Amino acid sequence: MDNQNKLLNEVTERDYRFGFVTDIETDIIPVGLSEEVVRIISAKKEEPDFMLEFRLKAYRKWLTMKMPDWAQLKIPEIDYQAISYYAAPRNQPKYESLDEVDPELLSTFAKLGIPLEEQKMLAGVAVDAVMDSVSVKTTFKENLAELGIIFCSFSEAVKHHPDLVQKYLGMVVPPNDNFFAALNCAVFSDGSFVYIPKGVRCPMELSTYFRINARNTGQFERTLIIADNDSYVSYLEGCTAPMRDENQLHAAVVEIVALDRAEVKYSTVQNWYPGNKEGVGGIYNFVTKRGLCKGESSKIYWNQVETGSAITWKYPSCILMGDNSVAEFNSVALTNNYQQADTGTKMIHLGKNTKSTIVSKGISAGHSSNSYRGLVRVAAKAENSRNYSQCDSLLLGENCGAHTFPYLEVGNQNSVVEHEATTSKIGEDQIFYCNQRGISTQDAIGMIVNGYAREVINKLPMEFAVEAQKLLQISLEGSVG
Amino acid sequence: MLIIKDLHASVEGKEILRGINLTIHAGEVHAIMGPNGSGKSTLANVLAGNTSFEVTKGEVTFNGKDLLAMSADVRAKEGLFLSFQYPVEIPGVSMINFLKTAVNESRKYHQLKELSAGDFLKVMREKKEMVQIDSQLTNRSVNEGFSGGEKKKNEIFQMAMLEPKLAILDETDSGLDIDALRIVANGVNLLKKPENATIVVTHYQRLLDYIVPDFVHVLYKGQIVKSAGKELVLELEEKGYDWIKKELGE
Numbered sequence: 001m002d003n004q005n006k007l008l009n010e011v012t013e014r015d016y017r018f019g020f021v022t023d024i025e026t027d028i029i030p031v032g033l034s035e036e037v038v039r040i041i042s043a044k045k046e047e048p049d050f051m052l053e054f055r056l057k058a059y060r061k062w063l064t065m066k067m068p069d070w071a072q073l074k075i076p077e078i079d080y081q082a083i084s085y086y087a088a089p090r091n092q093p094k095y096e097s098l099d100e101v102d103p104e105l106l107s108t109f110a111k112l113g114i115p116l117e118e119q120k121m122l123a124g125v126a127v128d129a130v131m132d133s134v135s136v137k138t139t140f141k142e143n144l145a146e147l148g149i150i151f152c153s154f155s156e157a158v159k160h161h162p163d164l165v166q167k168y169l170g171m172v173v174p175p176n177d178n179f180f181a182a183l184n185c186a187v188f189s190d191g192s193f194v195y196i197p198k199g200v201r202c203p204m205e206l207s208t209y210f211r212i213n214a215r216n217t218g219q220f221e222r223t224l225i226i227a228d229n230d231s232y233v234s235y236l237e238g239c240t241a242p243m244r245d246e247n248q249l250h251a252a253v254v255e256i257v258a259l260d261r262a263e264v265k266y267s268t269v270q271n272w273y274p275g276n277k278e279g280v281g282g283i284y285n286f287v288t289k290r291g292l293c294k295g296e297s298s299k300i301y302w303n304q305v306e307t308g309s310a311i312t313w314k315y316p317s318c319i320l321m322g323d324n325s326v327a328e329f330n331s332v333a334l335t336n337n338y339q340q341a342d343t344g345t346k347m348i349h350l351g352k353n354t355k356s357t358i359v360s361k362g363i364s365a366g367h368s369s370n371s372y373r374g375l376v377r378v379a380a381k382a383e384n385s386r387n388y389s390q391c392d393s394l395l396l397g398e399n400c401g402a403h404t405f406p407y408l409e410v411g412n413q414n415s416v417v418e419h420e421a422t423t424s425k426i427g428e429d430q431i432f433y434c435n436q437r438g439i440s441t442q443d444a445i446g447m448i449v450n451g452y453a454r455e456v457i458n459k460l461p462m463e464f465a466v467e468a469q470k471l472l473q474i475s476l477e478g479s480v481g
Numbered sequence: 482m483l484i485i486k487d488l489h490a491s492v493e494g495k496e497i498l499r500g501i502n503l504t505i506h507a508g509e510v511h512a513i514m515g516p517n518g519s520g521k522s523t524l525a526n527v528l529a530g531n532t533s534f535e536v537t538k539g540e541v542t543f544n545g546k547d548l549l550a551m552s553a554d555v556r557a558k559e560g561l562f563l564s565f566q567y568p569v570e571i572p573g574v575s576m577i578n579f580l581k582t583a584v585n586e587s588r589k590y591h592q593l594k595e596l597s598a599g600d601f602l603k604v605m606r607e608k609k610e611m612v613q614i615d616s617q618l619t620n621r622s623v624n625e626g627f628s629g630g631e632k633k634k635n636e637i638f639q640m641a642m643l644e645p646k647l648a649i650l651d652e653t654d655s656g657l658d659i660d661a662l663r664i665v666a667n668g669v670n671l672l673k674k675p676e677n678a679t680i681v682v683t684h685y686q687r688l689l690d691y692i693v694p695d696f697v698h699v700l701y702k703g704q705i706v707k708s709a710g711k712e713l714v715l716e717l718e719e720k721g722y723d724w725i726k727k728e729l730g731e
Contacts, residue, residue, distance in 0.1 A: 439554060
């Protein structure tokens with residue numbers, strides 16, 4: 001039995017495999033946050049007045065707000081004046097081909113397993129790679145442009161499609177939504193913008209890789225996806241960050257708007273640096289992600305595999321406004337060592353006959369803490385609505401914790417809300433069964449965890465599913481044998 | 482093939498095995514019988530390397546190697562197979578993926594090339610026929626939602642895939658109806674080879690009608706108290722385990 005525990009410990013105490021730093025000159029403005037800094041950011045990005053107004057309003061709101069303290073998280077004091085709010089790679093010409101890109105940057109992507117050259121050839125994935133805050137390279141743009149699809153960096157969208165940005169920015173996550181969203185609205189540097197025109201099915205998975213790379217630089221990414229009537233898009237987001245000793249703040253905002261009968265699938269594999277085995281360092285990830293099923297029969301799906309970050313505060317949510325709209329949240333959240341995660345979703349039913357599904361799979365190992373927090377609210381006028389929630393927790397070892405906080409508010413008589421929750425420990429009998437067939441304990445744990453998470457992983461697009469499986473395995477494996 | 486000398490084992494401080502001695506040669510079938518709680522399943526689990534049990538004394542050699550020094554997965558790769566009394570469910574892990582990993586881990590250990598997906602499926606088809614297992618079962622998660630009979634058939638199917646040198650069948654007959662029993666026994670007999678050996682752990686005689694043992698041992702209070710040929714099965718069936726207890730003067 002002791003031996004088993006020892007193995008479990010060894011397996012769960014592994015180092016982060018993607019820790020390395022790329023040495024590229026960056027252009028950082030002085031640390032600290034003030035109205036002046038907000039104006040500098042806007043000016044550096046040559047933004048129109050409405051953007052500056054948006055930022056300033058958010059900044060003034062932020063000054064009146066407090067950091068939320070209701071999550072099951074121990075968050076160290078964050079000094080917002082010690083952070084630099086803008087960093088951009090210094091030599092930033094717009095490249096026409098990959099040959100012109102800084103070779104060191106390319107090798108960074110290669111180390112991460114995302115060589116652009118290959119991805120260009122591998123049919124189906126357009127990559128908008130974000131190195132620090134400014135978009136470095138966008139591929140497949142021409143093909144998409146033929147269909148009228150806009151897929152570009154947020155800055156470009158502000159320049160070339162200001163009407164769309166002005167109409168939709170802040171529609172789903174307004175600047176006063178919460179502390180971190182307000183901060184993001186004030187200082188966001190860049191991100192991705194997607195517009196799918198009426199009746200168009202986006203023929204490829206859209207993908208973005210984010211990466212934090214400048215010391216002491218907060219990351220404030222902004223993503224806006226608009227799917228017009230009868231359109232479809234599948235969007236992938238994945239990230240991994242280099243090893244650092246000090247903590248890094250990340251407060252992204254993602255907004256999705258689905259109009260009549262539109263369908264948006266948003267998939268994430270999140271692997272920010274989680275800190276070392278003793279819990280030193282790692283990313284603080286405070287993310288606001290929300291989708292608005294604005295039109296009738298619209299659909300939004302959130303699929304996520306979360307293995308990284310020292311602290312995760314994240315609730316990808318949906319507002320089901322259009323009648324007959326559908327929303328899903330499928331999540332695997334893995335915490336190890338001293339990681340903390342408080343994550344879940346909100347499903348707000350406003351339209352009639354709306355349907356939402358929540359599948360949350362938590363995996364806790366080491367000394368980590370993993371909480372599911374979910375709100376299902378059915379408004380009085382959202383007649384005949386349905387929600388099904390399933391929240392499972394899997395514990396590895398004796399020192400980790402799992403919590404479930406479901407909130408249900410049903411405002412009418414003919415809607416149905418179901419909630420199921422289970423907590424299980426990875427069974428020594430399961431491991432022994434695998435051992436007895438010649439499978440080592442390390443492989444057995446990887447296999448059992450992937451089996452447990454399969455329901456969610458199967459929802460991911462093919463290329464991500466494979467990556468996610470590997471990620472779950474390496475997040476737990478390591479030092480055995 | 483297997484030499485057990487003075488084996489003692491306990492669980493949570495309670496001694497269950499109290500000095501087992503047993504020698505098994507290639508080609509032999511040994512039956513281990515005994516009343517409930519005599520230590521039959523403990524013996525099977527200790528041999529397979531289940532760390533819930535602590536070996537406190539004794540030694541076991543398996544094909545000349547120190548069995549007790551090996552971890553459970555190495556014992557399996559060395560050719561020891563346990564058919565579980567209660568096969569474990571592993572949700573979300575497909576039978577095919579599980580077995581392919583198991584087979585290839587073993588091949589790697591013996592420095593053989595891993596089987597390709599095509600070759601693996603071909604072998605699987607052959608073995609499925611041999612043990613008459615429903616082909617749908619291999620598409621499902623490991624043992625999940627299987628009936629009692631299906632689980633036991635699945636154990637024999639895995640045994641067929643892994644081709645062990647020593648197979649230990651722990652109460653494989655429990656929970657089987659007579660047809661399933663016949664199929665399972667038939668599978669075991671088909672897999673029998675002169676270079677392999679089998680240990681059949683059972684409470685009842687009925688499985689031994691189909692898998693005929695060369696030697697029968699009665700386990701009682703953690704020790705082998707009687708050993709004989711297959712005729713002992715009938716005697717036990719007739720007189721019951723009380724007869725043994727009486728012989729021991731209890």
